[in-house]
Amino acid sequence: MSATPPLLEARGLVMRFGGVTAVGGVSMSIGEGELRCLIGPNGAGKSTFFKMLSGQLLPTAGEVLLRGRSIAGLHAASIARLGVGVKTQTPSVFDGLSVLESVRIATNAILPPNLARRRADEALERMQIGHLAKAVVGSLAHGQRQLVELSMVVSQAPDLILLDEPAAGMTGREVERLGDLIIDLVRTCSVIVVEHDMEFIRRIARTVTVFNRGVVLAEGPAAEVMSDARVRDVYLGKEAA
Amino acid sequence: MTGSLRSALGYVAVAAAAYYALVVVPRDGDIAVMINGSIYAGYAILALSLALIWGFGGILSFGQASFFGLAGYVYAIAGINLGDTAVALFLAVAASAAFAAILGYFMFWGRLSDVYLGVITLTVSLILFRFFNQTAGEEWTIGAAPLGGFNGIPSTPILTPIGHPDQPLSPENIYILSVMALAFCYLLCRFVIATRFGRAVVAIRENPVRAELLGYDTRLYKLGVFVIGGAIAGLGGVVFANSVFVSPTMFNLQTNGQVIIWVIVGGLGTLAGPVLGCFAMLALSTWLGSLNGVASGWTDPNLVMGAVLTVCVVTLRQGLLPTVVAAGERLIATLLRRIRIQKFGQPHAVDEPL
Ligand SMILES: Nc1ncnc2c1ncn2[C@@H]1O[C@H](COP(=O)(O)OP(=O)(O)O)[C@@H](O)[C@H]1O
Ligand SMILES: [Mg+2]
Numbered sequence: 349m350s351a352t353p354p355l356l357e358a359r360g361l362v363m364r365f366g367g368v369t370a371v372g373g374v375s376m377s378i379g380e381g382e383l384r385c386l387i388g389p390n391g392a393g394k395s396t397f398f399k400m401l402s403g404q405l406l407p408t409a410g411e412v413l414l415r416g417r418s419i420a421g422l423h424a425a426s427i428a429r430l431g432v433g434v435k436t437q438t439p440s441v442f443d444g445l446s447v448l449e450s451v452r453i454a455t456n457a458i459l460p461p462n463l464a465r466r467r468a469d470e471a472l473e474r475m476q477i478g479h480l481a482k483a484v485v486g487s488l489a490h491g492q493r494q495l496v497e498l499s500m501v502v503s504q505a506p507d508l509i510l511l512d513e514p515a516a517g518m519t520g521r522e523v524e525r526l527g528d529l530i531i532d533l534v535r536t537c538s539v540i541v542v543e544h545d546m547e548f549i550r551r552i553a554r555t556v557t558v559f560n561r562g563v564v565l566a567e568g569p570a571a572e573v574m575s576d577a578r579v580r581d582v583y584l585g586k587e588a589a
Numbered sequence: 590m591t592g593s594l595r596s597a598l599g600y601v602a603v604a605a606a607a608y609y610a611l612v613v614v615p616r617d618g619d620i621a622v623m624i625n626g627s628i629y630a631g632y633a634i635l636a637l638s639l640a641l642i643w644g645f646g647g648i649l650s651f652g653q654a655s656f657f658g659l660a661g662y663v664y665a666i667a668g669i670n671l672g673d674t675a676v677a678l679f680l681a682v683a684a685s686a687a688f689a690a691i692l693g694y695f696m697f698w699g700r701l702s703d704v705y706l707g708v709i710t711l712t713v714s715l716i717l718f719r720f721f722n723q724t725a726g727e728e729w730t731i732g733a734a735p736l737g738g739f740n741g742i743p744s745t746p747i748l749t750p751i752g753h754p755d756q757p758l759s760p761e762n763i764y765i766l767s768v769m770a771l772a773f774c775y776l777l778c779r780f781v782i783a784t785r786f787g788r789a790v791v792a793i794r795e796n797p798v799r800a801e802l803l804g805y806d807t808r809l810y811k812l813g814v815f816v817i818g819g820a821i822a823g824l825g826g827v828v829f830a831n832s833v834f835v836s837p838t839m840f841n842l843q844t845n846g847q848v849i850i851w852v853i854v855g856g857l858g859t860l861a862g863p864v865l866g867c868f869a870m871l872a873l874s875t876w877l878g879s880l881n882g883v884a885s886g887w888t889d890p891n892l893v894m895g896a897v898l899t900v901c902v903v904t905l906r907q908g909l910l911p912t913v914v915a916a917g918e919r920l921i922a923t924l925l926r927r928i929r930i931q932k933f934g935q936p937h938a939v940d941e942p943l
Contacts, residue, residue: 404802423806424798424802425806428802434802442795442796442799444791450792453789456788456789457789458804461785
């Protein structure tokens with residue numbers, strides 16, 4: 349056999365909704381311990397791409413390989429158990445539960461009770477929301493709900509974490525902490541982040557992939573991609589013709 | 590009030606109710622009260638089963654009476670044929686659980702939406718109603734048990750002690766067992782929602798997509814809680830069969846509708862609430878039924894039940910139990926504040942200048 353396959357590889361992924369092609373043939377590969385930023389204008393297909401990777405959507409065509417094993421078509425729960433964690437674009441949390449209960453649900457899924465308890469406490473500490481442990485998630489501000497969702501994802505220690513606009517609704521201080529957290533996370537797993545905040549991207553990014561209209565427009569080191577004329581055009585809205 | 594204090598008070602209230610039902614009522618020795626008590630307990634167990642699967646599992650079964658009636662019939666038929674009703678009891682509960690497992694498998698693996706789930710469960714119950722309703726006549730006899738069509742099976746056997754199939758229990762004993770069955774089901778439900786399985790079921794009700802993304806196969810958990818609910822409803826059916834007798838009315842639209850009303854009136858998302866809602870609504874309709882003559886048009890039980898349901902949904906929002914608990918908590922908080930004011934003078938926020 350050849351060298352070990354990448355952690356995640358998408359091959360020619362396509363997602364069509366009726367007549368709309370949300371993702372029109374994306375191939376992309378992420379290595380172990382890699383941090384990848386995914387940028388692109390609204391409607392470019394970033395969230396749809398994440399949904400196909402995590403099993404929330406069945407691709408119209410194409411393949412998703414996790415360590416060389418095909419996972420497209422698997423149930424979302426099975427993909428999660430293979431070590432893929434997702435933070436969705438709009439916070440997907442348990443509004444009626446407390447913060448600690450929510451994270452316990454996450455750790456209960458993978459650990460026996462005593463370890464689950466400890467891991468949940470650790471996740472809250474790491475996310476610096478230990479003081480909110482007893483708060484009801486539904487009563488929290490948007491940015492805090494993002495942190496709760498992140499705590500749930502991080503507490504499961506997945507091998508690949510997909511973060512869809514994690515900084516939305518966060519205060520400047522929280523965004524800064526989020527950047528530190530992501531840099532810390534990639535010491536033990538791979539992360540793909542979708543973000544619009546260019547400052548944030550510049551701070552954390554190594555490799556950047558740009559989506560536009562469902563296809564990859566550019567890919568490469570952050571500084572290079574961001575000075576690319578086509579990418580600037582897309583962000584300034586000049587591509588409309 | 591803290592959660593643990595509230596839960597402790599809840600157990601005290603349940604223990605007090607059990608004491609009243611199991612010690613005070615039998616001491617008075619009124620047979621009519623005890624027979625009624627058994628019927629109430631049977632229905633309350635049915636209400637509990639829906640309180641669990643709907644209030645905690647988020648599964649609205651419009652046909653929860655299917656399991657209630659099916660277990661009743663299995664109990665009666667097996668009891669008549671086997672002559673040992675203790676065995677019939679287990680068969681009945683097992684049959685309702687198995688039926689829930691099969692029905693649940695098709696509903697949850699078919700990924701039916703909530704609306705279709707309600708439609709399918711109600712349809713199943715009405716099919717069972719139709720079927721048993723037309724089983725009059727000789728040809729509808731299973732072993733020694735005539736199904737009896739619309740009239741049901743008046744010879745539904747009474748529970749016997751294990752090993753003594755020839756000594757049916759007295760109404761007092763049936764009453765005691767019925768109340769104990771209700772208490773058992775209540776504690777079982779509390780236990781279930783406190784386990785990891787139960788916490789996951791509640792999380793799935795809150796957000797099924799998030800639960801899936803954390804690795805929970807939501808279908809399995811829904812099926813699990815649905816089967817437990819089916820078994821509990823089945824036990825309620827056996828209790829009912831022992832206090833009245835089995836007939837197709839156990840499956841009909843009114844029974845199905847009533848359970849939903851009890852749960853809403855008592856408080857969706859609680860366990861004791863639907864039991865209280867069941868007792869209150871049954872007592873109300875019995876009382877209304879006794880008021881013949883006086884303004885009879887306005888005291889029609891269905892009309893009044895509809896009005897009570899509307900009031901609960903529109904003004905209370907939450908149902909009786911949560912409303913009463915919230916009012917009690919406010920009262921206690923006010924009293925505590927008064928006491929503190931008397932002791933320490935007017936309280937004020939730390940930062941606030943006086
Ligand atoms: N469930 C859906 N049904 C129909 N169209 C959809 C659906 N989800 C996304 N789309 C369309 O697919 C395109 C890509 O959307 P999305 O992946 O959310 O983009 P992004 O996350 O990059 O902003 C958009 O045009 C959007 O309207
Ligand atoms: Mg998006």
